[in-house]
Amino acid sequence: MARYEMAWDCPRCETKGLLGLSHRHCPSCGAPQDPSRRYFPPEDQKVAVEDHPFHGKDRTCPACDSPNARAASCCVNCGAPLDGAKDVRLTDEPKPAPPPPPATSGNWKRVAAVIALVGAVALLLCLGLLGMEFLGGSERTVTVSEKSWSRRVQVEQYREVRDSAWDEAVPKDARNVSCQREQRDTERVPDGEDCRTEKVDHGDGTYSSERRCTTRYRSEPVYDEKCTYLVERWVDDHAETASGTTDPPRWPVPTVGGTGLGATREGARSSRYQVTVSSGSESWPCATDEARFAAMAPGSMWTTEFGGLTGDPDCDALAPLR
Numbered sequence: 001m002a003r004y005e006m007a008w009d010c011p012r013c014e015t016k017g018l019l020g021l022s023h024r025h026c027p028s029c030g031a032p033q034d035p036s037r038r039y040f041p042p043e044d045q046k047v048a049v050e051d052h053p054f055h056g057k058d059r060t061c062p063a064c065d066s067p068n069a070r071a072a073s074c075c076v077n078c079g080a081p082l083d084g085a086k087d088v089r090l091t092d093e094p095k096p097a098p099p100p101p102p103a104t105s106g107n108w109k110r111v112a113a114v115i116a117l118v119g120a121v122a123l124l125l126c127l128g129l130l131g132m133e134f135l136g137g138s139e140r141t142v143t144v145s146e147k148s149w150s151r152r153v154q155v156e157q158y159r160e161v162r163d164s165a166w167d168e169a170v171p172k173d174a175r176n177v178s179c180q181r182e183q184r185d186t187e188r189v190p191d192g193e194d195c196r197t198e199k200v201d202h203g204d205g206t207y208s209s210e211r212r213c214t215t216r217y218r219s220e221p222v223y224d225e226k227c228t229y230l231v232e233r234w235v236d237d238h239a240e241t242a243s244g245t246t247d248p249p250r251w252p253v254p255t256v257g258g259t260g261l262g263a264t265r266e267g268a269r270s271s272r273y274q275v276t277v278s279s280g281s282e283s284w285p286c287a288t289d290e291a292r293f294a295a296m297a298p299g300s301m302w303t304t305e306f307g308g309l310t311g312d313p314d315c316d317a318l319a320p321l322r
Helices: 103-136 290-295
Strands: 002-004 138-166 175-201 204-245 264-279 281-289 301-306
Touching: 204 264, 264 290
Parallel strands: none
Antiparallel strands: 002 204, 138 204, 138 264, 138 301, 175 204, 264 281
């Protein structure tokens, strides 16, 4: 793998395009190289490195911040030992976050404004909680003024229906099966590569160019056999309903029977129970279950909590007045 020298610019005398491996100090003013200033040179200015042994990333001298080869034991600039020295940062590594600015009068004003804002929000929350408590629910007595109920029985019929499914899901008792090829899905298929040349900083003042590729994909349809067929099944036909107000709830009794095609049977059942409760000139509908509905005779009195904000009763908390 061919290696090339990184470049750096001297911050003291502004000499440009110094070599990252060969020029550990500026040849114009003697300033030590700052590894954080290394950069990839333009293609027409790159300098190849011949027979350079790579020992790893440079380390920064903890005493004078000069870069040193990984194999060095002492700093080439000041002679300090390199025990515990940290690796230099590569050009493609994210820069560390800058330290927060020192506190100034302007900053203190901003901090004070934030503290005031937080205090105002806390005060509003406290007032809101007090308001909720003040407007909180209260227990009241209501009277059952109306009742209504409805019950529903689904009727199913055994008949021939037309349906469709993918070939492997066609039921065994299907008849008149007809299949045709249809798109069922899509799949990602490799379709070559997208390649680019990237410069890789080795951290010792050198870099290399590497070719990196990623697989490119295209979407292709996936086909299968889709079939239509006739099959005999129980299906919903119609529903029988019953409803009332003063009479006890009852289930409708649909006429069902027969065998083979055209036979009918009872299917799913469903029901609804509702009472209207009132207090003074106001009234509210309340859905309830069958057991409570039976106990809530018209004219009976019940207690429940009323919402402080909505003013509506809690229908689930209705309890007989004792």
